[in-house]
Amino acid sequence: METFWPEVLSFCQSTTKAIATELVAQSARIPAQRKADGSLVTAADQWSDQELRQRIAAQFPDHGVLTEETAHIFPANDWCWIVDPIDGTTNFARGIPIWGISLGLLYRGTPVFGFLHFPLLQQSFWGYWLENSGLTGPHGAFLNGEPIQVSGAEPSQNHLFNLCARSAAILTNPFPCKLRLIGVSSYNLALVALGAALGGTEKTPKIWDIAGAWPILLAAGGEFLCLRPEPLFPLTPGENYGDRPYPCITASRRELMEQFKPLVLAVQ
Known part of the structure; x- marks a missing residue:
């Protein structure tokens, strides 16, 4: 190697x-x-x-x-x-x-x-x-x-949380961070890895939206939670992943994942 x-x-x-x-x-x-x-x-x-x-x-x-x-x-x-x-x-x-x-x-x-x-x-x-x-x-x-590494900051209106367009319903609830809709799933994950955002949610990403950014986020110290009942990885040979969405939440650390999760699930 x-x-x-x-x-x-x-x-x-x-x-x-x-x-x-x-x-x-x-x-x-x-x-x-x-x-x-x-x-x-x-x-x-x-x-x-x-x-x-x-x-x-x-x-x-x-x-x-x-x-x-x-x-x-x-x-x-x-x-x-x-x-x-x-x-x-x-x-x-x-x-x-x-x-x-x-x-x-x-x-x-x-x-x-x-x-x-x-x-x-x-x-x-x-x-x-x-x-x-x-x-x-x-x-x-x-x-x-x-x-690069994730941020250790506490949520505030001076910190960011990323959304996809299909997650905009979260705007109906008070949220501890400012929200951003950038329109690029992998970049949303990368911003958490970089420490520029504290977390994010994607409602319908496909496996190609996740696979490149997932190891970057984890290597930077971040957290990734897939909201499907089965494990995200490993993928199964012979399976068709073309139409399979992977709703997910990202966070800079486990404590924030626990804080963000109920807010996101309320609008899923």
């Missing part, structure tokens, strides 16, 4: 940078279509999806791939990449600069490495979460190479 992790990081950095160059040129310039689940898709999503699959296959031929736009069946490979070719397609299509590429690397069904690249923000997050995997290697979470 000595050379494997540097290869993984270098691959993610160079690949997302190359693909982002083309995506930036297309942002807000191509039409979007509505998918069956109500989310938007553009030709840029489909191009990015194909490019990422091809590059992963060339660099890591023994690894499986699950992506938002094409392959939804989780493969039996020990190693599998879960790809969101553009997280934040609505922002991308409308010219809002908060969107990115999300890559999660899973080992035997559980994410052990995540990489998020937000080109117009000039931010790349990555993190290693090897606990209970039997693997050895680096640890920690990073933004542009600098270590």
Whole structure:
């Protein structure tokens, strides 16, 4: 594993940078279509999806791939990449600069490495979460190479809690933090890892919205609670994850998760 992790990081950095160059040129310039689940898709999503699959296959031929736009069946490979070719397609299509590429690397069904690249923000997050995997290697979470960790602050109206658009019902209840709707699931999780937000909730994220950010959040010391009855990870080979939502809550620490949970569940 000595050379494997540097290869993984270098691959993610160079690949997302190359693909982002083309995506930036297309942002807000191509039409979007509505998918069956109500989310938007553009030709840029489909191009990015194909490019990422091809590059992963060339660099890591023994690894499986699950992506938002094409392959939804989780493969039996020990190693599998879960790809969101553009997280934040609505922002991308409308010219809002908060969107990115999300890559999660899973080992035997559980994410052990995540990489998020937000080109117009000039931010790349990555993190290693090897606990209970039997693997050895680096640890920690990073933004542009600098270590990051969650905030230890107490909730107040000077601190942030992130929502997805489908969680807006929470606005009907008093909440201990200021609320933000950014429109990018992976970035919402990354902001908690960075310490910029104390928590957040997502009502209908799919596995590609979570897989890249989950190891970054945990490596930074954060908490993730999936609100489905079954465990989030490991994923099961042969299962179709295309239509499966994963409502969840994130928090900077366990005590805040206990504080946020009843407020979120009240509007689920």
